[in-house]
Amino acid sequence: xxxxxxxxxxxxxxxxxxxxxxxxxxxxxxxxxxxxxxxxxxxxxxxxxxxxxxxxxxxxxxxxxxxxxxxxxxxxxxxxxxxxxxxxxxxxxxxxxxxxxxxxxxxxxxxxxxxxxxxxxxxxxxxxxxxxxxxxxxxxxxxxxxxxxxxxxxxxxxxxxxxxxxxxxxxxxxxxxxxxxxxxxxxxxxxxxxxxxxxxxxxxxxxxxxxxxxxxxxxxxxxxxxxxxxxxxxxxxxxxxxxxxxxxxxxxxxxxxxxxxxxxxxxxxxxxxxxxxxxxxxxxxxxxxxxxxxxxxxxxxxxxxxxxxxxxxxxxxxxxxxxxxxxxx
Numbered sequence: 412x413x414x415x416x417x418x419x420x421x422x423x424x425x426x427x428x429x430x431x432x433x434x435x436x437x438x439x440x441x442x443x444x445x446x447x448x449x450x451x452x453x454x455x456x457x458x459x460x461x462x463x464x465x466x467x468x469x470x471x472x473x474x475x476x477x478x479x480x481x482x483x484x485x486x487x488x489x490x491x492x493x494x495x496x497x498x499x500x501x502x503x504x505x506x507x508x509x510x511x512x513x514x515x516x517x518x519x520x521x522x523x524x525x526x527x528x529x530x531x532x533x534x535x536x537x538x539x540x541x542x543x544x545x546x547x548x549x550x551x552x553x554x555x556x557x558x559x560x561x562x563x564x565x566x567x568x569x570x571x572x573x574x575x576x577x578x579x580x581x582x583x584x585x586x587x588x589x590x591x592x593x594x595x596x597x598x599x600x601x602x603x604x605x606x607x608x609x610x611x612x613x614x615x616x617x618x619x620x621x622x623x624x625x626x627x628x629x630x631x632x633x634x635x636x637x638x639x640x641x642x643x644x645x646x647x648x649x650x651x652x653x654x655x656x657x658x659x660x661x662x663x664x665x666x667x668x669x670x671x672x673x674x675x676x677x678x679x680x681x682x683x684x685x686x687x688x689x690x691x692x693x694x695x696x697x698x699x700x701x702x703x704x705x706x707x708x709x710x711x712x713x714x715x716x717x718x719x720x721x722x723x724x725x726x727x728x729x730x731x732x733x734x735x736x737x738x739x740x
Contacts, residue, residue: 412609414708419606423465423485427472434734436476444485444492445500446472452481457573457582458504461513461566462497463520464489466605467626469735470563470704477740478731479570480513481506488605488707489627491519497527501534509535509579511586513566515558516542517627537583541565543595543715545654546623546631557625560667560715561593563703564727567736571729585726589717594651597631597713598643599624599669603706622646626669626706644683647714652691657716661696661724664688665715670705672712677701680712688716697727703735 416422423444430446431439438449445462452458461471462484471483482500484492501510510531514524521540528536541558548556569586577585599621602611612628615621620638623631638646651657666681668674681700688695696719704713719727732740 422606443499446475446483454506456506457508457579458510460500462492466707473735474733476733479566491523494523494526498530501531505534512538514540516540539586541590543593545594560595565589568726571726592718594655595715597624599711601710603709640683648687658692661719663697663717664695665699667713668702669709669711671708671710
């Protein structure tokens with residue numbers, strides 16, 4: 412294992428120190444491992460709180476700031492944040508208008524955020540769960556589909572609505588609409604390596620790839636021979652379009668890297684994906700290519716498609732200023 416780390420048991424702690432020193436948009440509660448906006452919203456605005464296991468950066472801590480999250484709880488590597496962490500973040504982030512919890516559909520995350528909502532006391536909490544991975548209906552960590560790439564798009568769109576001053580019911584309804592309208596699928600070329608373990612999470616021969624991989628290294632639909640980019644693009648696009656009709660509406664497309672794939676390969680992959688979508692009658696209105704929800708040093712990529720409308724596109728285009736996503740600010 413070759414990694415830029417000190418103590419393998421304290422990677423999350425040490426990374427949060429570096430995040431706070433490098434990102435002007437955030438401050439960090441190191442005791443509770445919570446990342447907050449450096450400059451909170453005005454009173455009377457809805458707050459957004461999310462979080463999950465570390466190792467998926469920039470998700471979630473990298474999306475704290477103007478136009479996205481008010482707080483993100485950093486769990487240990489690939490481990491849900493605790494209910495106490497989430498409850499602390501909820502109480503601190505609240506600006507008097509309630510808090511939206513954004514939760515990926517993993518058993519530990521769902522359970523711990525539910526418990527945190529019960530601990531919130533007088534703070535009103537609404538919850539939206541993302542479950543957009545079309546690879547499998549149930550997995551090692553979930554009952555139902557896994558929450559993956561749509562989480563990034565939802566945090567941006569709901570964050571913009573909260574920034575504008577929409578009330579909690581409106582922000583929650585929008586978030587659920589986004590969650591319902593998105594689908595994702597990922598393909599891995601290699602496994603990732605958890606620093607405290609020191610070896611790859613799973614074995615994947617050099618001449619094979621895993622179709623439908625989870626962001627924690629969970630198995631996907633099938634293992635197949637390594638294929639050229641045009642064939643990989645087809646494996647990404649077809650299952651998503653088979654699952655949800657993406658025609659008749661503008662679509663936001665995100666081609667996401669899993670952590671170890673160079674940007675030139677991600678751009679190349681989107682160049683293969685785009686004509687497949689066009690031939691299928693899908694109108695891509697906005698595109699995002701890069702590393703946004705990763706799995707440590709896994710090589711691979713995922714595709715997320717989201718059915719949009721004029722409101723969603725307007726909120727997508729609204730200013731955002733976070734460590735991981737920034738425009739118009």
